[in-house]
Amino acid sequence: MSSEPYLLPNGRVLRYSFRERLVHWLAGISYLYLLLTGLAFWSPWLYWIAIVLGGATISRELHPWFGLVFVVGVSLMYRMWHRQMRETPSDKAWWAAIGHYIRNEDDQIPSADRFNPGQKLLFWGFFWNGLVLLLSGLILWLPQYIPWNLRFLRLAAVFIHPVCALATIALFIIHVYMGTAMERGAFGSVIRGDVSRAWADHHHHTWYQQLLRNSAERK
Amino acid sequence: MPETAWNYWNLIKFNEHERADGTMMLLMRKDQCMHCADPGCLAACPADAAIVQYANGIVDFQEEHCIGCGYCMTGCPFNIPKFDPPSRKVFKCTLCNDRVSVGLEPACIKACPTGCLHFGTKSEMKELAETRAAQLRVNSGFQDAGVYDPAGVGGTHVIYVLHDAKNPELYGGLPKDPHIPWSVKLWKQPLKWIGNFGMIFGVVGVFIHYLRFGPKVVKEDEQESHGGNQ
Numbered sequence: 001m002s003s004e005p006y007l008l009p010n011g012r013v014l015r016y017s018f019r020e021r022l023v024h025w026l027a028g029i030s031y032l033y034l035l036l037t038g039l040a041f042w043s044p045w046l047y048w049i050a051i052v053l054g055g056a057t058i059s060r061e062l063h064p065w066f067g068l069v070f071v072v073g074v075s076l077m078y079r080m081w082h083r084q085m086r087e088t089p090s091d092k093a094w095w096a097a098i099g100h101y102i103r104n105e106d107d108q109i110p111s112a113d114r115f116n117p118g119q120k121l122l123f124w125g126f127f128w129n130g131l132v133l134l135l136s137g138l139i140l141w142l143p144q145y146i147p148w149n150l151r152f153l154r155l156a157a158v159f160i161h162p163v164c165a166l167a168t169i170a171l172f173i174i175h176v177y178m179g180t181a182m183e184r185g186a187f188g189s190v191i192r193g194d195v196s197r198a199w200a201d202h203h204h205h206t207w208y209q210q211l212l213r214n215s216a217e218r219k
Numbered sequence: 220m221p222e223t224a225w226n227y228w229n230l231i232k233f234n235e236h237e238r239a240d241g242t243m244m245l246l247m248r249k250d251q252c253m254h255c256a257d258p259g260c261l262a263a264c265p266a267d268a269a270i271v272q273y274a275n276g277i278v279d280f281q282e283e284h285c286i287g288c289g290y291c292m293t294g295c296p297f298n299i300p301k302f303d304p305p306s307r308k309v310f311k312c313t314l315c316n317d318r319v320s321v322g323l324e325p326a327c328i329k330a331c332p333t334g335c336l337h338f339g340t341k342s343e344m345k346e347l348a349e350t351r352a353a354q355l356r357v358n359s360g361f362q363d364a365g366v367y368d369p370a371g372v373g374g375t376h377v378i379y380v381l382h383d384a385k386n387p388e389l390y391g392g393l394p395k396d397p398h399i400p401w402s403v404k405l406w407k408q409p410l411k412w413i414g415n416f417g418m419i420f421g422v423v424g425v426f427i428h429y430l431r432f433g434p435k436v437v438k439e440d441e442q443e444s445h446g447g448n449q
Contacts, residue, residue, distance in 0.1 A: 040267040047266075056286045102428070148298050158290060158402055166410075182429065184435070
């Protein structure tokens with residue numbers, strides 16, 4: 001961990017460092033633009049979004065550049081988090097208890113480390129879909145440079161790009177819902193960085209206990 | 220083999236073809252937009268009103284609405300629309316829509332000195348072409364002569380009489396069975412509806428989840444924050 005989350009003097013817990021929050025919003029805001037302009041080109045019903053965002057030509061022009069910003073964001077996230085996002089043996093038990101998680105029966109869910117398996121799925125979903133979106137997006141960006149005899153690349157890209165985008169939208173809907181409405185305190189953690197001790201203990205028991213042990217050792 | 224360009228809409232493709240009996244044929248074809256009845260460019264285009272198909276069969280690009288995404292280039296089975304980098308827009312043959320709409324024939328037909336090109340209604344042209352193909356079969360020994368009006372794109376509004384209609388590829392790579400690419404079809408039909416349904420289901424789903432289960436409550440948190448505030 002490059003920036004060790006730690007127990008704050010005011011009795012709260014630092015969940016996300018400034019760097020982590022900055023990278024999250026670099027990816028988050030660029031994703032939002034990509035989502036809106038992408039939806040505008042997805043359906044004529046939503047074409048007005050591109051008009052609102054400055055015109056469809058501008059939207060087509062900027063969508064790939066925002067794509068690159070998003071890729072930078074996801075790459076930085078990979079650097080910060082990929083170790084903590086690795087699958088662990090206890091993840092299976094957590095997924096087996098997913099029904100309890102959905103029904104808010106939190107006492108019946110195996111304790112989570114810094115990231116629970118659902119968050120890991122979100123991360124790897126965005127990572128792998130982002131990679132495919134990047135590759136297919138480069139083809140869609142500059143189709144005039146893909147010669148006619150390599151046309152299958154363009155044909156594959158026009159289908160694969162929206163498929164992967166839809167996969168990220170599914171993750172995105174759940175992510176935003178959980179981060180704002182379902183898990184109170186989560187949104188604050190990615191804005192101001194801190195959560196209450198009870199929140200940390202409740203949602204990320206394994207991680208919080210490790211923090212306590214680390215701080216006891218330091219003393 | 221050269222291709223049409225953004226500002227070069229009408230290219231005569233020229234092949235020297237050696238036949239089975241050792242004789243040579245010079246195959247020439249006027250390569251241009253085919254003005255398909257079921258156009259792949261139109262199927263793939265995401266921009267409102269950038270591609271218009273008129274009742275007379277002409278498929279025309281409206282460059283003021285074009286956003287330069289180039290999807291039409293991917294949707295077209297004939298490799299016709301071409302991108303112009305400075306204007307970031309795509310262009311192709313209009314079949315002289317401006318002339319046709321005021322009762323004139325397209326410029327290429329007007330200019331043709333030999334009567335090789337004809338312009339008229341689809342049924343008239345189809346009849347003329349079939350007559351010519353029959354003449355080639357009966358009088359000139361081209362047993363495979365026929366009309367190129369491919370059904371895969373619903374027929375085209377530019378049709379050819381070929382001496383060898385069984386091998387259209389010989390004529391500068393005319394596709395044998397052109398159709399809207401399957402990936403464009405998959406994207407525009409099943410994927411679009413699966414995606415629309417999925418997105419609406421997702422948003423409605425999380426809302427219903429909130430109504431049924433509400434937020435995750437951290438119990439001690441309440442005590443702690445109450446205690447902290449007092």
